[in-house]
Amino acid sequence: MIEKIKHLPVKKWVYTAVFTFVGLSFVSVIALRFVPVWITPLMVIRSVEQLGDKERDFRVEKDWVSMDKISKNAVIAVLASEDQNFFEHNGFDFKAIEKAMEHNKVSKKKIGASTITQQTAKNVFLWPGRTWLRKGMEAYFTVLIELFWSKDRILETYLNVIEFGDGIYGIEAASRHYYHKSASELNKSEAAMLAAILPNPLKYNPIAPSSYLKKRQKRINRQMYTIQYPVTDGQYTISE
Numbered sequence: 001m002i003e004k005i006k007h008l009p010v011k012k013w014v015y016t017a018v019f020t021f022v023g024l025s026f027v028s029v030i031a032l033r034f035v036p037v038w039i040t041p042l043m044v045i046r047s048v049e050q051l052g053d054k055e056r057d058f059r060v061e062k063d064w065v066s067m068d069k070i071s072k073n074a075v076i077a078v079l080a081s082e083d084q085n086f087f088e089h090n091g092f093d094f095k096a097i098e099k100a101m102e103h104n105k106v107s108k109k110k111i112g113a114s115t116i117t118q119q120t121a122k123n124v125f126l127w128p129g130r131t132w133l134r135k136g137m138e139a140y141f142t143v144l145i146e147l148f149w150s151k152d153r154i155l156e157t158y159l160n161v162i163e164f165g166d167g168i169y170g171i172e173a174a175s176r177h178y179y180h181k182s183a184s185e186l187n188k189s190e191a192a193m194l195a196a197i198l199p200n201p202l203k204y205n206p207i208a209p210s211s212y213l214k215k216r217q218k219r220i221n222r223q224m225y226t227i228q229y230p231v232t233d234g235q236y237t238i239s240e
Contacts, residue, residue: 024123029144032124033153040161041127043169050167055214059167067156070183072229074171075155077191078162078186080217080223081198084156085117087230091117091146092139118142120158160184163201164194178206192220 010220050058058218067075085093098232103111114122121141126134145154164174171194171223176184179190187193190206197204204213 007018025141025144028125029141029148030218032157033149035123037157037161038062038064040123040169041125042163045127046163046167049094056166060169061167061173062160063172064170065158065172065183067152068160070171071186071191073188073191073224074159074183074186074194076224076227076229077188077195077220078116078155078159079227079229080192081195081220082119084223084227086116086160087151087228089115091115091142095230100186115142116158117145117154119162120154121145123161123163124157162198164197165201165205168201188221188224189217192217192224195220 004109037080043062047058052058053064067069085096086169086195093113093115096115100113118138121138121144122128122134125141128139149157160170160172162171163169164171165177168174168177171186175181175186178194181185193206193209193213196209196213197206203209206213209217
């Protein structure tokens with residue numbers, strides 16, 4: 001009996017913490033269904049890194065733009081590069097996961113199978129890392145996002161928060177930084193190149209692309225024609 005009494009406050013604290021977290025996560029996900037995401041944990045981390053590194057300039061370039069101000073070339077390019085089954089899954093692409101697991105068993109070069117929804121969950125709500133705790137929280141927020149957000153909202157948020165370089169976040173900032181134009185004006189080649197740097201945006205430069213990056217761009221260019229992107233005003237045609 002005494003032991004139960006001793007442990008009661010701890011259990012009560014744990015229950016309170018869990019219910020508080022669940023409640024705040026629901027409120028946050030629902031709110032961000034309608035409100036632009038102006039800052040993310042990764043932006044804070046990168047800013048601290050920049051301030052602590054004398055060789056890096058402090059820079060935060062980010063402009064939120066609505067989906068109707070983003071070239072469909074950019075939308076289709078990231079779908080072709082990052083998640084070709086985006087409209088077919090509910091947050092987790094189990095076929096891609098299975099394929100990645102089989103590949104990683106026999107290859108030293110590991111590949112992932114994160115969907116755009118999972119990447120959005122990670123970028124908006126969490127921190128970089130590969131721990132089981134973070135992966136578990138990523139899965140949790142992925143479920144919430146798919147539950148409360150539309151597919152277009154997921155894409156819109158992803159394109160507005162994804163890292164495109166050191167201190168460069170979102171498709172609008174990337175388009176203006178690299179091509180000196182708005183995201184609505186990106187052509188197929190430019191959109192494919194920006195999508196090509198996403199696996200490692202701190203390493204790759206779309207203005208001075210390596211041969212590897214050019215190959216990725218060409219592959220994404222070809223794959224863009226296979227993406228079926230549903231629109232409300234008829235069939236979308238990729239502009240060259």
